[in-house]
Amino acid sequence: MSRPSRNTGNAGGRRGEGRPIRPPFLEVNSLKLEFDVSPPWVQRVVSKRPRQWLKAVDGVDFYIRRGSTFGLVGESGCGKSTLARLVVGLYDPTEGAVSLGGVNLTGLRAQGRLGEANSKVQMIFQDPYSSLNPRWKVGEIIAEPIRMHGLAEDESAIRRSVVALLEQVGLSGADARKYPHEFSGGQRQRISIARALAGEPELLICDEPTSALDVSVQSQILNLMCDLRDEHGLTMLFISHDLPVIDFIADEVGVMYLGRLCEVGTPEVVFSRPQHPYTRMLLDSVPTFQRRGHAGHAMIGEVPSPINPPSGCTFHPRCPFANERCRAEVPALIRSGESWVACHGVAEGRIPPTGPDQSGGG
Numbered sequence: 001m002s003r004p005s006r007n008t009g010n011a012g013g014r015r016g017e018g019r020p021i022r023p024p025f026l027e028v029n030s031l032k033l034e035f036d037v038s039p040p041w042v043q044r045v046v047s048k049r050p051r052q053w054l055k056a057v058d059g060v061d062f063y064i065r066r067g068s069t070f071g072l073v074g075e076s077g078c079g080k081s082t083l084a085r086l087v088v089g090l091y092d093p094t095e096g097a098v099s100l101g102g103v104n105l106t107g108l109r110a111q112g113r114l115g116e117a118n119s120k121v122q123m124i125f126q127d128p129y130s131s132l133n134p135r136w137k138v139g140e141i142i143a144e145p146i147r148m149h150g151l152a153e154d155e156s157a158i159r160r161s162v163v164a165l166l167e168q169v170g171l172s173g174a175d176a177r178k179y180p181h182e183f184s185g186g187q188r189q190r191i192s193i194a195r196a197l198a199g200e201p202e203l204l205i206c207d208e209p210t211s212a213l214d215v216s217v218q219s220q221i222l223n224l225m226c227d228l229r230d231e232h233g234l235t236m237l238f239i240s241h242d243l244p245v246i247d248f249i250a251d252e253v254g255v256m257y258l259g260r261l262c263e264v265g266t267p268e269v270v271f272s273r274p275q276h277p278y279t280r281m282l283l284d285s286v287p288t289f290q291r292r293g294h295a296g297h298a299m300i301g302e303v304p305s306p307i308n309p310p311s312g313c314t315f316h317p318r319c320p321f322a323n324e325r326c327r328a329e330v331p332a333l334i335r336s337g338e339s340w341v342a343c344h345g346v347a348e349g350r351i352p353p354t355g356p357d358q359s360g361g362g
């Protein structure tokens, strides 16, 4: 999509610039999720095959400061949505924990004691139609979280909240009486946003919230989300394939490859001086970023299967800088200049610095 123009009135550029550094609010520690993708028991016994596990998220650590937005990028199948679903609690992790404001949500959930912490994290999905119950009127859809979490005193207070939320997202109070099918895709995403806000969340997880929409409405929804984030002081985890969108909305970006983070830093630094060979390849494939001195290159190869991922650095079959160490040893995400990078080549100083054509062989 074209680069959206920001109309938040938030002069001074990105959120967080020039503000005091706050402690981490969302903390994701060593998070893993392996899906059991084994064939049925009888088939396994007959063919003498062991169970099969798919490593969708394979040890992810990051944090987001209160009021900041963390953007997550990476090719299809890298585990972005699975990570989002783990954070919101739709999946239980195989290992690791998610904490919000110092409260271990994973531990509370396992004990069935999540209580009011449950409403603090809300999610907006890619497809605004399938995430809204088609048999419910919009007013009921938005009222549900208010009722569920006891956020209004009585029915008339609930109705007032619903009208206020609809108006905040650019719809009218009368829309509460309509059904989701009576709205366009962009309007349905506005309803999803109103429903997410109805739970009075502190953390909003957005999984490709604009990618199913017409290009003409993508910018409107993105600008609306920025405005609401600023008004409500929301912390956001924002997933998008669209690097210019992440560049626009995020204070920090994490590049994900086969279930792990390979580079984390500000979009300013990561998009103009990428260090990890995968980040470089990803940026080189996006024409918009050629403005920053990158020659255009197609992506080399495909993401391997997370069922039997490559040994060591899982990017090694596609990496022009791979050596023996890369094939044997998993690189840790460590500080490198202004960013965090998981790459032996970067740590050893054998990857040439970012230049006008820095893909290293693409």
Ligand SMILES: Nc1ncnc2c1ncn2[C@@H]1O[C@H](COP(=O)(O)OP(=O)(O)OP(=O)(O)O)[C@@H](O)[C@H]1O
Pocket: 035, 037, 054, 055, 056, 074, 075, 076, 077, 078, 079, 080, 081, 082, 083, 306
């Ligand atoms: N419920 C599931 N059961 C088994 N495997 C799954 C399940 N959900 C996701 N996967 C697998 O986990 C891996 C990560 O999937 P995920 O949807 O998180 O990727 P993604 O980065 O969000 O991709 P996309 O950009 O296409 O949305 C993929 O290999 C996918 O096939």
Ligand code: SF4
Pocket: 276, 277, 278, 313, 314, 315, 316, 319, 320, 321, 322, 323, 326, 331, 342, 343, 344, 345, 346
């Ligand atoms: S660790 Fe090795 S294979 Fe992996 S990205 Fe770095 S140089 Fe390439």
Ligand SMILES: [Mg+2]
Pocket: 080, 081, 082
């Ligand atoms: Mg996804």
